[in-house]
Amino acid sequence: MKIELNKELNKRSIEEFARVMLEDTAQDTIKYNILTKGNKIIVKVFSERLNKETEFQYEKLGEKIEDQELTMSKIALLKLYDKKYPWGSLMGVRPTKVLRRLLINGCTYGEARNILKNFYLVSDEKVDLMEAVVKKELELLDKEHINIYIGIPFCPTKCKYCSFASYEINGGVGRFYADFVETLLKEIEIIGKFLKTYNKKISSLYFGGGTPSTLTEIDLEKVLQKLRGNIDLSELKEFTFEAGREDSLNIKKLEIMKKYGVDRISLNPQSFNIETLKRVNRRFD
Known part of the structure; x- marks a missing residue:
């Protein structure tokens, strides 16, 4: 194109x-x-x-x-x-973020519905669903804590359906892997100082991607060690690490996760049909 x-x-x-x-x-x-x-x-x-x-x-x-x-x-x-799609032009995950942004910037639910339908082309059925979910989210939202998401934008292969910022580790962007890790370590220090300055507490920590387990054992330990050393996780309720690709996992990496407090892994095989996996460029059994 x-x-x-x-x-x-x-x-x-x-x-x-x-x-x-x-x-x-x-x-x-x-x-x-x-x-x-x-x-x-x-x-x-x-x-x-x-x-x-x-x-x-x-x-x-x-x-x-x-x-x-x-x-x-x-x-x-x-x-x-x-x-024409039921979700219109919305691509990826968490479509409710779009509705929340509209509400935060002064829209009523009616005005937001108009924008979702006529600008983003979302169907009435999906707008109804978004409204229901957002109202429940606002009801349950923990305003005393914040959450941290750490994205690792590298994968062994790029899945054909993927809309995330992720790049094949052996592709052209993979050459920035080492620089990315070093910058991430610095960013963790900066975020740690911010949290201390404003007395913010963390209730959940999520490693997503990309494929977080693309990190080498050495780099995985560096990142988790830096987190433990710079961010107060004493009020953490959930520490999740995406671990859905067996071609980037091994026992050593799982042991490192456990050592630094990961208490939940997110398994996302997408399919147990080998032919489907091949067609979407997930090259493992």
Whole structure:
């Protein structure tokens, strides 16, 4: 897929969206013309393969939408290819984050519903579900503690369905692995100082990815040791480590996790059908 933009946007993000949401764009050239007219953003998108142009325009929503021009550029692709999904243009996980952002930035539930339906293209059924979940989340939310998520953006292979920031450890981005680990260690120190300064307590700690167990035994111990040395985990209720790929696990890594207090692992085989695993690029039994 080739993308031509009339202004600087995150082209890789658009490509990733197309890879996951649109299976028939690989051989296409997509040309964008993005402009602002008064209080509206207008995205015109043209497909050379289809010889078709589509326009998507919407009022400026400010902080309610993260990077509105980029988001509209992705949504315009769905309109261009006439794709309709129950979740609209929402991709990945935790769609309720979108609704919570709208509410935090001053929307009523009615205003948020309008944006979810007409901007993000989410169906009524899924908007109802989002509202129900968010209302329950707000009811149960522990406001006295915060949670930490540590993302390791490397995997043995890239699953075909994956929309996360993750890269094959033996691919081009894998060359940054060592620098990533060193930067993560520094960031843990910074977060530790922040938590002490503002007297924040942690109730849960989650290692996700990517594939966290892609870390070598030495680096895994470095990271967990740095956490224990810089962050007060005395009020921790849950310490989770994703461990769903056997091709990156061994007994030594599990022993290191246990040594530093991991008390829950998240197993995500995705399928026990070997042919399915092969088709989605998970190369293990």
